[in-house]
Amino acid sequence: xxxxxxxxxxxxxxxxxxxxxxxxxxxxxxxxxxxxxxxxxxxxxxxxxxxxxxxxxxxxxxxxxxxxxxxxxxxxxxxxxxxxxxxxxxxxxxxxxx
Numbered sequence: 001x002x003x004x005x006x007x008x009x010x011x012x013x014x015x016x017x018x019x020x021x022x023x024x025x026x027x028x029x030x031x032x033x034x035x036x037x038x039x040x041x042x043x044x045x046x047x048x049x050x051x052x053x054x055x056x057x058x059x060x061x062x063x064x065x066x067x068x069x070x071x072x073x074x075x076x077x078x079x080x081x082x083x084x085x086x087x088x089x090x091x092x093x094x095x096x097x098x
Contacts, residue, residue, distance in 0.1 A: 019075050041093045042070040
């Protein structure tokens, strides 16, 4: 996810998120903050708070799943090529190597 200057589109910052999707976003131009929900293969949902004045990203609320220790797991993305040369994304979720 990227933070860009509204008037020029200039890239200001890249937020450090894993492979996944931003499921929802809440914020207004006049605000100095925004909230968004991030989900991934290993994470059912984290709501993040980003403070533009402080340039600070924090976890606001995290959904937990009993028995899942996602700190010991990782997801990696690879691409394979089809017969027609189209690149197809492949995701592998596995235990982290020590």
